[in-house]
Amino acid sequence: MKLFIVSDNAKVIARWTLIAGNTQHTCEKLSLDLSHVNADKLEGIGLLHLASLTAGEVGHYLNVYSRIKWIAFSDVPSDSEGLKCLEAGCRGYINTYTTESLCEELFDVVARNDIWAGPSITKLLLNQYLSDRPGLKNAGAALNDVYNRLTRREEMVMRAVLTGAANKEIARDLSITERTVKAHVASILRKTQSKDRVSLIVKFSNRVA
Incomplete structure (x- = not known):
């Protein structure tokens, strides 16, 4: 590159x-x-x-x-x-x-x-986005459907990502390597048809069970 x-x-x-x-x-x-x-x-x-x-x-x-x-x-x-x-x-x-x-x-x-x-900036961006789009707050079933398509470990990683946690934090909390976290995140983005981390958070962070 x-x-x-x-x-x-x-x-x-x-x-x-x-x-x-x-x-x-x-x-x-x-x-x-x-x-x-x-x-x-x-x-x-x-x-x-x-x-x-x-x-x-x-x-x-x-x-x-x-x-x-x-x-x-x-x-x-x-x-x-x-x-x-x-x-x-x-x-x-x-x-x-x-x-x-x-x-x-x-x-x-x-x-x-x-x-x-950083997590704080991601949350600011997310909150600003959601405040302009209140309709996003009413589809809890969508998140459950997504979790049904993820492995158990991918679900754990996704829940952490939705809090704004960085890969290093997720790896530490789940006792896995950062490389493994990256692989899980890539799989999650593919399965949720999200182009990046922020778009994933925008879609689902307000629906965490």
């Missing part, structure tokens, strides 16, 4: 370039002049350094480079900023200086078209 870096901070660029190499990704720095001859054809994962950009510039990258899955990196993360980034179309939101191992997991999640966000 190719990584596209958008930042004017030399240290951040050097750090992300090193991480890209260590995680077997190629990378390219996109110029902050907001121009690229093949913008609509580029595919991969984009790393947006929010401290280097205005809100308008972030929106430009999301709109013009529409085939790139964008991740917003914040020097000082907050739930409100993360929520705005996800609502704008980013596929992930995380601290600029997060660990290399977490970056590797982040890239894998976003490459699968899933969304990466």
